[in-house]
Amino acid sequence: MAASASFGDANAGFQAGYINGSVNNPTFHHHAAPEPSETPSIPTIIIPFPRDRDFVRRDTICDQVIRASADPGSWVALIAIEHAYQLRDKSPATWVFWVHASNKARYEQSFRELAEQVKLPGRQNAQENIFQLVSSWLRSDKSGKWLIILDNLDDVSFLLEVQTGRQDAQGSTSSGPEDNRPLLSYLPRCQRGSVLVTTRRQDIALRLVEPHSIVAVGSMNQDDAVTLIEKKLGALEDDEDVETAGALAQALEYIPLAIVQATSYIAHQGLRYSMQKYLKKLKRSDGQKTSLLDVEGGHLRRDWEAKNSIILTWQISFDYIRKSRPSAADLLSFMSWCDRQGIPEDLLQEMIRTRNASQDDDKHPGGDLYNHDDSERHGNDEPANNDTDDDSQSDSSVSDGLEEDILMLRDYSFIQLVGDGTSFEMHALVQLSMRKWLEAKGQQERWKQTFIKCLSSQIPTGDYENWKKCQIYLPHAKAAAGQRPKDKESLLDWATIMYRAGWYLMEMGLGQEAQRMAEDSMKVRTHLLEWEDEKRSWAMSLVSDVYSFLGRWEEAEKLKVEVLEIRKTTLGPDHPDTLTSMANLAATFWEQGRYKEAEKLEVEVIEFCKVTLGPDHPDTLRSMNNLAYTWHSLGHQMKAIVLMRQCLESRTLKLGRSHPLTHNSAQLLADWATDLG
Incomplete structure (x- = not known):
């Protein structure tokens, strides 16, 4: 029984409380459906940034890069967008991949996008090791020549730590030996490809490449800097x-x-504004930067790129934006709490709606913005749509206002459009400056709470149908994990983020990461919510499922029994959530070899489901799947095959052939038939 963890209590009844499969054979854990044949992609450049038409070629650096990366299998550390485009121009048959390496979540997201672009078979199987999948392709003849750019690798720890698979009760892992290795090892050193790393830390560069392969990118010289100013402002007369x-x-x-921030400001002020005026403003502002630097406690000073000039140019531009368009300043304040890359437009629109609602209610900024709903049960992919004229006008107003705010922030080089135009990113130093300004002004907690409120309403549950959106929001959930708020209502929103992100991490097979978030959610909810509150039991159930996933059966059983008793008391014995708990407890019995106890509960569950939900309800079908596997484990092979065949036929009609649960049943049935000969 490859305990696939029950999250149905949070959304729709049982939710794969367990997919019956062997602990030591993960074959039955969320099989992806057979993928249709696809036409292989042709080599292309996959970079989320357009080519900079104002790029100033710094000959010494560019020549060093070309020499350092000329040899196949080389790794080079530098700043690289223009180099990638130049390589593409010279060698159209070379793949160029951009991998965000600021943290593990963004790194994995980039690998999944890479696999999708290349159309690698098996990429849609959540239980497939995406890093091994990509690595095998990169090593194969099918890939041809390639260049991978690891961008913003300022923390290498997540690449060096050994990845572990799911543990059974004895502490052994169910994953293959290829899973127990650091992520860095999946990047091959081979003749057909090269890896290019951008980092601000020389010590990290030295851990990854030979000293002669490091290209230091420092400040510009006088001529290059003047050339950049001229490209931004036009010909110097x-x-x-x-x-x-x-x-x-x-x-x-x-x-x-x-320089880019300063020239953006000058250009935006119009013809009457000059470089001379900006120089005077720069000198006047010099004394104002001290408080911001002091607040940071030296961190800014340690970053070679974070010179006083960056603080000054940021402060001048931000002060102007704050006065001329406060809503754009609000947007930048909000974005400073997100992961700095891949900030989705949907999340920004939610911030606008939340702010507008607060203003409509005549509440002061940072007031009570929290109105909890029951979206955790029903999912929250899309907000309710009442198709009213007021709603249409409101959505239009949100979009128009957001577009104007984004345009201003882009004009001042504070944020950048990424990919297909539905997400944004900001420079780490801009984000850091913004957050420290908020701290100095006493507005840090206000914007932290706003960020958490909006993220909690946008991050979806971990259902299969939501995985793509979950992947987008996971880096921001991880950013929120370290931003625990003080306010009670905001803290409950934070717990919702941890719950949903933990659920998704569980589905992705990342048990240790799921455990941290699930336990955080449970601690908050058990402390703040009443004993009978369903969200409290949902959090407990998630933690118990994570423990099951990790093979910690005794701890899992203790929590599952407690949740079952709560639900029997508060909901009744035939409520779908109560049946979920019974199914999950049965799964825990099965994993410990207590098949008779598991069978007793499963028979009870399936009878309740048929009466309460109907014979073809997805939850009824889950219980059929589980009972069939328990019978097979007890040696009742023919009974198991008959019941599993019924389950497969109904799942095919209800869920479709491509759903992972349908494929699970099909695979089990095929394996059992083979065993019988």
């Missing part, structure tokens, strides 16, 4: 303009990010 541009570049310490 005379020697005086060139001299002023040089003075501006010097004041900004020749740092590209600071």
